[in-house]
Amino acid sequence: MEIAKRTREILRENDLRLKKGLGQNFLVDTSILDQIVKVADLTEDETVIEIGPGIGALTEKLAQSAGKVIAVEIDQRLIPVLEDNLAAYDNVEIVEGDALEVDFDQLAGGDYKVVANLPYYITTPILRRLLEEGFNVTEIFVMVQKEVAERMVAQPGEKSYGVLSFGVQYYTQAEIEFKVPSSVFIPQPKVESAVISLKTLEKPRVEVIDEDFFFKVIRASFQQRRKMIKNSLSKAANINLSREVVEQALEEVGIDSRVRGEKLSLEEFAGLSNKLYRLKKEN
Template structure:
């Protein structure tokens, strides 16, 4: 194995290489490996997590945009070489590899694109039954938070409409090279048994995003742009602020708006 300094962490890619083997093993063990035969690791870097994934009874693919990391992986993980995708995860059509089949996502995600990784996962949820990853701690906590919390917001509601979200553990800065300025957090998403929405999906996303853009206001005020009927606005749900609504209540609210606009 070539030494740790083979790949230089690049700031513009948000790279912070995990160097703690026990943390890497713990992340690899967080998935159940049930309901799919393939995994995609995002941003493997020098493969500290990859090596544990390769020991699992599943087929591991990795996607990496950094040429230097790709060269390192090809040189050090020969049994992985034909499953290294040198592409930008956010722009790449994953079905060129997975062809409609289910797969899990895992990784130590670059902080600067972690939310976008999550949104792409939500778009592909029919194929992604499980997701485990490292985020900035405050983002991980936000995704897993419940209504009533100060950090409950757009990411929480949209993710939990489709997945059960669990915050697993905190990772301190010193286990990375270079160390980030903040703590990291690992979370696990398990897709709900029924992940079909009882309302229009595009409208649901719009309602949630619009409501939280003015989170201190009541829904009656924050959702003014929807031109709701006076009759609907009289419903007591509109007395609430967005952070007071559970995911089921947001789905109910969207259904009410949907019916109102169809009248």
């Protein structure tokens, strides 16, 4: 049966109305589902955690390739539907829970990959949690809004370059795998999507003295993109540094004080934040 037709029937039979507040857009194109599984490059001895399985279309494809699939669904109305649709697969575990709260490591019991068609409204907090909290996730393959994917892989000077670019590239090797039109979803979102792969690095891409301070410096530099970096940093309440200290740091690491933050690389921000951190301790 055509997947779109089957999805509509399941929703109708179970009297399910999709919740806009949960960002529920179900993928109903078999070729796209197959592409996601292909780029995830799963083997029979791997565990996959899927976030937001919906009614299980992608879950079923994952179960055919991975050793174990753990599907985490927040909408309790969908749990019996998932259990029914995936009854034939003994390697699928369905967990009712909030992906912003569950302990992924405890669920998986070892290394694992994450695959998800993420609701747009929780894309950033989910990824921040996966990357910042030290989970044993080796690779992440997620469907996100196309513009968000472009921000994740953006390079210095590009329009999409910003705080998200640094957060993702500090922890992972990011690559847009393919773009996805809105027509392959029920209901159709108003924007296009993309599947992005994030391969977690053994250690962060650059060395910083204090990660929290490093990201504060980055956020301060992008709060007003048109400002020169010396002005952005010297007026940033979250780092509380004098103009003299900022100018000294920029000079000592060889960065033009008139440059905008959007022109600086991850490596340059690492060097600058380390210098600022040391000067802040001295003053």
